[in-house]
Amino acid sequence: MATPPPYPTHPDGHAGGGALGHAHWWQRRWVRYGGLITLLALSGLVILALVRQQTGTEGFLVGLGLAVLPVPLLVAAFRWLDRVEPGPWQNLIFAFAWGACAAALIAIVANSFATHWIATAIADPNSADTLGATVIAPIVEESAKAAAVLLVFLFRRRDFTGIVDGVVVAGVTATGFAFTENILYLGTAFGTDQLSGGHGLASVTAATFFVRVVMSPFAHPLFTVLTGIGFGVAALSAERQQVRRVLMPVVGLLLAMGMHAMWNGSSSFGEYGFFAVYASFMVPAFGLLTWLVIWTRQRELRTVREELPAYAVAGWLGPVEPYVLGSMRARRLAREYARHHFGKAAARSVAEYEAYATSLAFLRHRGRRGRAGADFVVRESELLSALWARRGVARPALAHAARVTTPVAPPVWHGYGYMPLYGPPQYGPPQYSPTAPYPGYNPYRS
Known part of the structure; x- marks a missing residue:
C-alpha cells in the first residue's frame, strides 16, 4: 500500500488545531x-x-x-x-x-x-x-x-x-x-x-x-x-x-x-x-x-483551480486534477466514465472525491485569507485522508476527463513556418492528416 505524501504546510506558515474537550450530555449528537x-x-x-x-x-x-x-x-x-x-x-x-x-x-x-x-x-x-x-x-x-x-x-x-x-x-x-x-x-x-359552485378556469x-x-x-x-x-x-x-x-x-x-x-x-x-x-x-x-x-x-x-495545485505539487493529487475538478463538465465526464467502467459504487466514490477536493480548496482559500479556524490542520488531514482512500478509482476517471476536455493548443506560427507541439520546428504550412487536431478544416487543401 502506497504511503501518503507529507501534508502541505498551513497557508499562513503555522499549524492549528488542538484537543477537543469532552462534551456535556446535552451537546452529544x-x-x-x-x-x-x-x-x-x-x-x-x-x-x-x-x-x-x-x-x-x-x-x-x-x-x-x-x-x-x-x-x-x-x-x-x-x-x-x-x-x-x-x-x-x-x-x-x-x-x-x-x-x-x-x-x-x-x-x-x-x-x-x-x-x-x-x-x-x-x-x-x-x-x-x-x-x-x-x-x-x-x-x-x-x-x-x-x-x-x-x-x-x-x-x-x-x-x-x-x-x-x-x-x-x-x-x-x-x-x-x-x-x-x-x-x-x-x-x-x-x-x-x-360552496359557490365554481368550476373550470373561472x-x-x-x-x-x-x-x-x-x-x-x-x-x-x-x-x-x-x-x-x-x-x-x-x-x-x-x-x-x-x-x-x-x-x-x-x-x-x-x-x-x-x-x-x-x-x-x-x-x-x-x-x-x-x-x-x-x-x-x-x-x-x-x-x-x-x-x-x-x-x-x-x-x-x-x-478550486487556483488552490488545488499546491496539493498536486505535494503529491496528493494528480497533475491534471486541479483543472478537471475546476470544470463541471469534466467532473460529469469523470463520474460517467467511472459508472460505465466500474459501476455505480465507483461513480459515487468519484463524486465524493470531487466534493472532498472542493472542500479542501475552499479550506485552503480561507486559510490563505486568514479566515481558517483553529481546526484547520485537523480538517485538512480528514479531507486528504478521504481523497487518498478514493484515489484508486478517481484518478483514472479524472485522467480520462482531462484527456477529453483539455483543449489542444494550435501550432504557433513563426514567419513562414510554425512550431509544432512536439518535435523540431517545421517550415511551410502545417500538414493536416486524419489524426491531426483539426481534421475538418484545411485551407491548403484544393
Missing part, C-alpha cells in the same frame, strides 16, 4: 438530533391538524396534490446551484422540514394572534387584515424561516462556507414553507368553490393555482434567499470581523422582510398593482439574484 427530530415531528402533526381543520379532508388532499407540483423543480434548482461543493442531504431535509413544519406553525399561530389583536384594538377587520399581511406576516414568516439558516450556520459550520450555501439552505427552507402555505390556500380555495382554485404555483413559485425562496446571502457573507468574513458577521445576516433579514411586505401589499396598489410589482420588481430581482448565484458558483470553480 444523538441528544441534539433526537430533540430536533421530535420538535419537527410534533410541529408537523400540529400543522397537519390545523390545515386540515381549515380546509377539510377533501380540500386538504386537493391542496396537497397541487402544492407538491413545484417542489421537485425548486429543490432540483437549488441542488444544481450546490453542485460545486454539494452539502449533506441531511441539511436539506432539515431545512425543508423546518420550513414546512416549524416555520409554518409559527407563522399560522403568530399571524392569527397578531391579526386578531389588531382587529380588536382598532375595531376594523379590513384594516387589520391589510396591516397583518403587509407588516406582521413578513416579520413573522421571514424570522421563522431565518431560524433554519441560523441553526445550520451555528451547528453545521463546516457545511456553511459561503454565499451559495446560504442561498441553498434558505431557498430549500422557503420551499418547504411555501409548500405548506400553498396547501392551506389551495385547500381553502377548493372549499370556496364547493374557479377560485384555478386562480389561486395560477398566481401561487405558475406565476410565483419562487416568491418565498426569493425573499428568504436574501437572508441566506447575508449569512453567506458572514461565513466568508474573518473571525475578527465580528461586526460584519453579525450585521450582514440582520441586513439580509431586513431586506427579505421588505421585499415580502412589498409583495404582500401589491394587492392594495390598485387593480393592476400585483402585475406592476411582479413585472417591475419581482422579475428583475429574481434575475439579479440568479446572476449573482451563478457568478458566485463560477468564482468557486476558479478557487
Whole structure:
C-alpha cells in the first residue's frame, strides 16, 4: 500500500488545531438530533391538524396534490446551484422540514394572534387584515424561516462556507414553507368553490393555482434567499470581523422582510398593482439574484483551480486534477466514465472525491485569507485522508476527463513556418492528416 505524501504546510506558515474537550450530555449528537427530530415531528402533526381543520379532508388532499407540483423543480434548482461543493442531504431535509413544519406553525399561530389583536384594538377587520399581511406576516414568516439558516450556520459550520450555501439552505427552507402555505390556500380555495359552485378556469382554485404555483413559485425562496446571502457573507468574513458577521445576516433579514411586505401589499396598489410589482420588481430581482448565484458558483470553480495545485505539487493529487475538478463538465465526464467502467459504487466514490477536493480548496482559500479556524490542520488531514482512500478509482476517471476536455493548443506560427507541439520546428504550412487536431478544416487543401 502506497504511503501518503507529507501534508502541505498551513497557508499562513503555522499549524492549528488542538484537543477537543469532552462534551456535556446535552451537546452529544444523538441528544441534539433526537430533540430536533421530535420538535419537527410534533410541529408537523400540529400543522397537519390545523390545515386540515381549515380546509377539510377533501380540500386538504386537493391542496396537497397541487402544492407538491413545484417542489421537485425548486429543490432540483437549488441542488444544481450546490453542485460545486454539494452539502449533506441531511441539511436539506432539515431545512425543508423546518420550513414546512416549524416555520409554518409559527407563522399560522403568530399571524392569527397578531391579526386578531389588531382587529380588536382598532375595531376594523379590513384594516387589520391589510396591516397583518403587509407588516406582521413578513416579520413573522421571514424570522421563522431565518431560524433554519441560523441553526445550520451555528451547528453545521463546516457545511456553511459561503454565499451559495446560504442561498441553498434558505431557498430549500422557503420551499418547504411555501409548500405548506400553498396547501392551506389551495385547500381553502377548493372549499370556496364547493360552496359557490365554481368550476373550470373561472374557479377560485384555478386562480389561486395560477398566481401561487405558475406565476410565483419562487416568491418565498426569493425573499428568504436574501437572508441566506447575508449569512453567506458572514461565513466568508474573518473571525475578527465580528461586526460584519453579525450585521450582514440582520441586513439580509431586513431586506427579505421588505421585499415580502412589498409583495404582500401589491394587492392594495390598485387593480393592476400585483402585475406592476411582479413585472417591475419581482422579475428583475429574481434575475439579479440568479446572476449573482451563478457568478458566485463560477468564482468557486476558479478557487478550486487556483488552490488545488499546491496539493498536486505535494503529491496528493494528480497533475491534471486541479483543472478537471475546476470544470463541471469534466467532473460529469469523470463520474460517467467511472459508472460505465466500474459501476455505480465507483461513480459515487468519484463524486465524493470531487466534493472532498472542493472542500479542501475552499479550506485552503480561507486559510490563505486568514479566515481558517483553529481546526484547520485537523480538517485538512480528514479531507486528504478521504481523497487518498478514493484515489484508486478517481484518478483514472479524472485522467480520462482531462484527456477529453483539455483543449489542444494550435501550432504557433513563426514567419513562414510554425512550431509544432512536439518535435523540431517545421517550415511551410502545417500538414493536416486524419489524426491531426483539426481534421475538418484545411485551407491548403484544393
